[in-house]
Amino acid sequence: MRVVVLGATGSVGRQVCAAYQAHGWDVHGVARRPAPHLSGCGFTELDLAAAAPGRIATVLGDLPADVVVNAAGGWGDTEEEMTYSHLRLVRRLVEALALLPFRPRLVHLGSVHEYGPVPAGTLLHEDLLPEPVTPYARVKLETSSAVLTAARAGVLDAVVLRAANMSGPHPPQESFLAALMARISTAFAHGGRLELSVADARRDFIDVRDVAQAVVRAGRAPAVGGLVVNIGRGDAVPIGDLVGWLLEAAAFPEDRVDRREAPVRSKGGDWTRLDIGRARRLLSWAPRIGLRDSVHSMWRTAHGAPA
Structure with a gap:
C-alpha cells in the first residue's frame, strides 16, 4: 500500500509519514522543500498551492496513491494568506483527485477551531453547527467544507479529521x-x-503522534467517506x-x-473539549500518550x- 503525504515536512506531516512507515506502507512525501527526516521516503518537491491540478494529479497518479493525506497549509496572520495556503490548495487538490482514473482515500486534517468559541462545559460533537470567528478558523472550515462537499457529491472518497490542539515533538514555531x-x-x-x-x-490537547495514528486508521476504515471525525483526548x-x-x-x-x-x-x-466517540466507533482509535509525557517529549x- 502506498500513501502520499502532502505537507510531509511539517509538524503533523512528519509524524504521519513515520506512522505509516511503522505500519509497513510505502510512503511518499510532497512539500515545497525536502527535509532530512524524510530520507527513508520518496519525495516530490512541489508548492501545492501554486501547482496546477493537472500537475498534482500527475504526482498522485504516477505513484499511484492508495491514500492521500492532506497535512499541508501554513499559518498566517491575514485571511488572504490563509486562503492562499489552505483553501486554494484544497480546491486544486479536489480538482486533481477528480482527474484520476482511480479513487484514493483522502484524509484531510481539519481543526477544532472550526467549531468557534463555545460556552464552558460544551462537548463539541461532529453534528454541532460550526461558528468560527477568526480568519484562521473560518478558512479551515472552508477547506473542510470543500472536501466534504466533494465527498458527499461522490467526486471523492474523503474523510475530515477535526483535530484538537496538538502537543508533542517538533511543534510548529507559531504554536x-x-x-x-x-x-x-x-x-x-x-x-x-x-x-x-x-x-x-x-483546552483539549492531544499528542501529534496520536493524531498520526488516527490518520493511519482513517486511511483504511470503511464507512467514513463524507464524515467529520473528531480527534482529541476528550478532556479540557x-x-x-x-x-x-x-x-x-x-x-x-x-x-x-x-x-x-x-x-x-x-x-x-x-474552552474546547471534543466528543471522540465517533473516532472510537469508526476508527477503533483512542489516544494513548498522556499529556505530561507529550509535553516532556517536546x-x-x-x-x-x-x-
Whole structure:
C-alpha cells in the first residue's frame, strides 16, 4: 500500500509519514522543500498551492496513491494568506483527485477551531453547527467544507479529521507551546527571570503522534467517506497545567518564574473539549500518550536532557 503525504515536512506531516512507515506502507512525501527526516521516503518537491491540478494529479497518479493525506497549509496572520495556503490548495487538490482514473482515500486534517468559541462545559460533537470567528478558523472550515462537499457529491472518497490542539515533538514555531519553549530557553541562556501571562482557559490537547495514528486508521476504515471525525483526548485541560509540565520538563527553577493571569487571546477561545466517540466507533482509535509525557517529549526532542 502506498500513501502520499502532502505537507510531509511539517509538524503533523512528519509524524504521519513515520506512522505509516511503522505500519509497513510505502510512503511518499510532497512539500515545497525536502527535509532530512524524510530520507527513508520518496519525495516530490512541489508548492501545492501554486501547482496546477493537472500537475498534482500527475504526482498522485504516477505513484499511484492508495491514500492521500492532506497535512499541508501554513499559518498566517491575514485571511488572504490563509486562503492562499489552505483553501486554494484544497480546491486544486479536489480538482486533481477528480482527474484520476482511480479513487484514493483522502484524509484531510481539519481543526477544532472550526467549531468557534463555545460556552464552558460544551462537548463539541461532529453534528454541532460550526461558528468560527477568526480568519484562521473560518478558512479551515472552508477547506473542510470543500472536501466534504466533494465527498458527499461522490467526486471523492474523503474523510475530515477535526483535530484538537496538538502537543508533542517538533511543534510548529507559531504554536503556543513552541513559543513558550523558546522563551524558557532564552531565560536559561541569559540567566534571567521568566514572566508568564497564563490565561484562565481549558483546552483539549492531544499528542501529534496520536493524531498520526488516527490518520493511519482513517486511511483504511470503511464507512467514513463524507464524515467529520473528531480527534482529541476528550478532556479540557487547564492551560496552566501545560505550562507547569513544560517548566518541569526543562527543570526551570520555579523561584525564577513570575506568573500572572491574562485574558485569552488565541484562535480558540477559552474552552474546547471534543466528543471522540465517533473516532472510537469508526476508527477503533483512542489516544494513548498522556499529556505530561507529550509535553516532556517536546522539550527532550528539542533540547535533550533537562537544562
